[in-house]
Amino acid sequence: MRYCTRCVMPDTRPDLALDAEGVCNACRHFERRAAIDWDQRKKELERILDRHRSPGGRNWDCLIPVSGGKDSHFQTIRMLELGMNPLCVTATTCDLSEVGRRNIENLKSLGVDYVEVTTNRRVRATLNRIGLREVGDISWPEHVSIFTIPVRLAVQFRVPLLIWGENSQNEYGGPAADADNHVLDRRWLDTYGGLLGLRVADLVGREGLTARDLIPFTYPAEEDLRAVGVTGLFLGYFLPWDGFANALVAQGHGFTTLPHCVEGSLVTYENLDNHQTGIHDYFKFLKFGFGRATDLACLHLRRGRLSRSDALALVRRHDGKFPWTYLGKPLGKILEPLGVTIDEFVAICDRFTNRDLFVTDAKGRLVKDRDGNLTLKRPEPADPKPVASPGRRAEGRTGPKPATPPRHRGGCRPTPGLRHAKRPS
Numbered sequence: 001m002r003y004c005t006r007c008v009m010p011d012t013r014p015d016l017a018l019d020a021e022g023v024c025n026a027c028r029h030f031e032r033r034a035a036i037d038w039d040q041r042k043k044e045l046e047r048i049l050d051r052h053r054s055p056g057g058r059n060w061d062c063l064i065p066v067s068g069g070k071d072s073h074f075q076t077i078r079m080l081e082l083g084m085n086p087l088c089v090t091a092t093t094c095d096l097s098e099v100g101r102r103n104i105e106n107l108k109s110l111g112v113d114y115v116e117v118t119t120n121r122r123v124r125a126t127l128n129r130i131g132l133r134e135v136g137d138i139s140w141p142e143h144v145s146i147f148t149i150p151v152r153l154a155v156q157f158r159v160p161l162l163i164w165g166e167n168s169q170n171e172y173g174g175p176a177a178d179a180d181n182h183v184l185d186r187r188w189l190d191t192y193g194g195l196l197g198l199r200v201a202d203l204v205g206r207e208g209l210t211a212r213d214l215i216p217f218t219y220p221a222e223e224d225l226r227a228v229g230v231t232g233l234f235l236g237y238f239l240p241w242d243g244f245a246n247a248l249v250a251q252g253h254g255f256t257t258l259p260h261c262v263e264g265s266l267v268t269y270e271n272l273d274n275h276q277t278g279i280h281d282y283f284k285f286l287k288f289g290f291g292r293a294t295d296l297a298c299l300h301l302r303r304g305r306l307s308r309s310d311a312l313a314l315v316r317r318h319d320g321k322f323p324w325t326y327l328g329k330p331l332g333k334i335l336e337p338l339g340v341t342i343d344e345f346v347a348i349c350d351r352f353t354n355r356d357l358f359v360t361d362a363k364g365r366l367v368k369d370r371d372g373n374l375t376l377k378r379p380e381p382a383d384p385k386p387v388a389s390p391g392r393r394a395e396g397r398t399g400p401k402p403a404t405p406p407r408h409r410g411g412c413r414p415t416p417g418l419r420h421a422k423r424p425s
């Protein structure tokens with residue numbers, strides 16, 4: 001496991017590559033932004049939008065897939081500013097939180113037509129369970145449906161232009177050709193849409209699932225897409241994308257953040273709408289040795305808002321904690337609709353844990369602290385100065401799993417003794 005010499009992203013991240021200087025492709029993509037003529041890109045965007053404005057205003061001009069989050073607020077606000085009449089479409093998340101619902105209602109109040117599609121809850125729970133057990137991703141149905149449902153509605157309502165947000169391959173690292181791409185089509189979805197080799201068509205007949213159950217998770221047929229001329233663009237290609245700035249814009253328009261950091265995260269303003277997201281992020285940590293805190297630290301670091309040593313300290317403090325709660329909801333309650341117990345969940349976690357990345361004992365068993373947290377093997381990213389890391393002092397302890405979940409101690413609240421803590425050497 002090697003880390004980018006500029007940010008704190010490890011090369012275990014899928015599609016991320018380090019160049020000869022040890023710099024990752026996400027950092028290189030960001031570096032190249034300085035040379036982009038954004039005025040030119042904005043004009044290009046306006047030309048595309050003009051081509052898609054509905055003649056005589058008889059139909060919507062574009063369709064915006066929205067979750068209600070900071071980015072979808074930003075996309076919607078920008079489209080309204082550019083004179084577009086959008087139809088906003090939400091594919092409901094797997095386990096919508098209260099603050100998520102509040103933000104959806106806020107987005108509707110921006111002055112747009114809006115449709116929300118909620119898939120069959122029973123089918124959804126089955127897909128969550130299959131995703132978790134088979135590919136280690138509880139969020140599999142969500143990641144599929146946030147792409148398929150808006151595209152299906154674009155076909156149905158005959159609105160050809162879809163306005164997506166960031167290109168994750170550009171923001172987080174990916175092949176150059178795909179990072180510079182500004183079109184989201186079926187090929188992009190198949191490659192980067194998070195299907196993890198579990199294809200929708202393969203699910204028919206599993207646990208009683210029928211083709212009918214999977215309609216919302218199925219990408220429209222090629223001839224239907226062609227008939228309407230469906231095309232999707234990444235707004236992040238045309239406007240300099242910054243999630244933090246988007247959050248500020250969204251907040252200025254009534255978007256609600258949390259009063260404390262989201263569990264496993266560094267910030268208060270994103271991934272607020274689905275209680276299952278903590279599990280999704282934790283599995284990323286188990287498979288690749290980094291979590292959401294790393295993603296966020298890198299985004300802020302590249303934009304000069306965080307030093308590398310602070311980023312490193314924050315990542316060590318927040319990444320990869322066992323997801324006992326998310327957005328305040330206890331793990332047991334999150335798993336209940338799936339029919340998965342905490343014991344089974346822990347066993348699934350162990351099955352998907354990359355043992356090359358984590359400390360094991362002499363018998364090859366994963367070493368966990370009393371809260372069930374694992375310990376990443378060294379080396380960690382090159383560290384210019386010693387940094388306090390109270391979260392990593394549990395190395396070597398193999399205490400039993402707690403009978404009851406410990407109280408969540410995450411968030412941005414100060415930890416007593418942090419100032420004096422020394423990193424174990």
Ligand SMILES: [Zn+2]
Pocket residue numbers: 004005006007008009023024025026027028
């Ligand atoms: Zn980097």
